[in-house]
Amino acid sequence: MKPVYEDLVGRVVVITGGGQGIGRAYALAFAASGAIPVVADINLRAAADTVRDIEAAGGRALAVETDVTSAPSVDAMVAKTLAEFGRLDVLINNAGLYAKNVPPATDEIKRPFDQIPLEEWDRFLRINVTSAFLCSRAAVATMRKAQWGRIINTSSTTVMMGLQGYLHYVTSKAAIIGMTRALARELGKDGITVNTIMPGLTHTEVPNPAAVPDKVIPMQCIPRKEVPEDLVPAVLFLASEGSRFMTGQTVNVDGGSVHV
Numbered sequence: 001m002k003p004v005y006e007d008l009v010g011r012v013v014v015i016t017g018g019g020q021g022i023g024r025a026y027a028l029a030f031a032a033s034g035a036i037p038v039v040a041d042i043n044l045r046a047a048a049d050t051v052r053d054i055e056a057a058g059g060r061a062l063a064v065e066t067d068v069t070s071a072p073s074v075d076a077m078v079a080k081t082l083a084e085f086g087r088l089d090v091l092i093n094n095a096g097l098y099a100k101n102v103p104p105a106t107d108e109i110k111r112p113f114d115q116i117p118l119e120e121w122d123r124f125l126r127i128n129v130t131s132a133f134l135c136s137r138a139a140v141a142t143m144r145k146a147q148w149g150r151i152i153n154t155s156s157t158t159v160m161m162g163l164q165g166y167l168h169y170v171t172s173k174a175a176i177i178g179m180t181r182a183l184a185r186e187l188g189k190d191g192i193t194v195n196t197i198m199p200g201l202t203h204t205e206v207p208n209p210a211a212v213p214d215k216v217i218p219m220q221c222i223p224r225k226e227v228p229e230d231l232v233p234a235v236l237f238l239a240s241e242g243s244r245f246m247t248g249q250t251v252n253v254d255g256g257s258v259h260v
């Protein structure tokens with residue numbers, strides 16, 4: 001894709017979970033737009049692969065092993081970003097847990113809510129919600145100093161559907177919408193916008209054991225599989241100057257399966 005937003009050139013963009021899937025597609029697209037992605041992932045090898053591909057295409061990027069559920073790890077990632085580039089303009093809170101093979105491995109997690117172990121509930125809330133709090137908290141000082149920043153959180157259309165069998169996941173992704181609205185109110189005066197991207201069922205290079213595309217595609221207005229590149233233009237826009245008067249919003253990109 002050709003660069004669309006020239007103001008993204010030179011912007012430093014932290015992408016959590018940028019080692020694979022949707023986050024990897026974001027990293028490649030920001031680099032192609034002249035931005036500098038910081039690929040913050042618990043899987044360093046995957047993050048390094050993303051960076052290698054960006055560098056092979058002539059871009060600049062940094063891989064940082066990060067556990068987004070750990071405050072010291074997140075703080076160290078932001079410190080490393082600032083030491084390397086002296087700025088952090090955009091934070092994309094993308095890392096998340098669903099049913100895919102994230103360490104430690106998660107098998108099929110669909111189950112009635114009263115059979116969800118508390119440990120599993122806590123893990124979903126920590127990886128999907130607490131992570132966004134920790135990363136936003138760590139990134140905000142430098143954004144405030146610059147009086148410019150973009151925080152982009154990640155929800156899911158499962159919130160609008162009330163998808164059955166994944167109470168922890170759906171609850172965590174609903175919490176992100178509330179966090180986005182409340183944080184937007186706190187940060188608007190500092191030139192920092194906070195928005196949420198809401199992907200539908202998105203087919204990445206990683207098989208999703210919980211995906212049921214045959215049921216989802218007929219619900220969409222545009223009846224085909226969603227891929228990460230479908231989310232990229234909306235995220236570039238939310239990171240750009242073009243979205244300067246949009247904040248606290250949920251941007252749904254799902255081929256029209258639900259209407260926000």
Ligand SMILES: NC(=O)c1ccc[n+]([C@@H]2O[C@H](COP(=O)([O-])OP(=O)(O)OC[C@H]3O[C@@H](n4cnc5c(N)ncnc54)[C@H](O)[C@@H]3O)[C@@H](O)[C@H]2O)c1
Nearest residue numbers: 017019020021022041042067068094095096100156201202
């Ligand atoms: N793929 C979909 O169908 C879909 C639909 C709606 C929303 N989403 C959301 O989009 C985001 C990306 O989804 P995806 O399909 O690309 O996911 P994915 O599982 O393919 O990738 C997630 C990435 O996050 C990293 N990660 C996991 N735990 C981490 C931690 N503690 N610290 C740092 N990194 C960690 C993983 O190593 C991996 O690289 C997630 O928040 C997900 O919930 C995905």
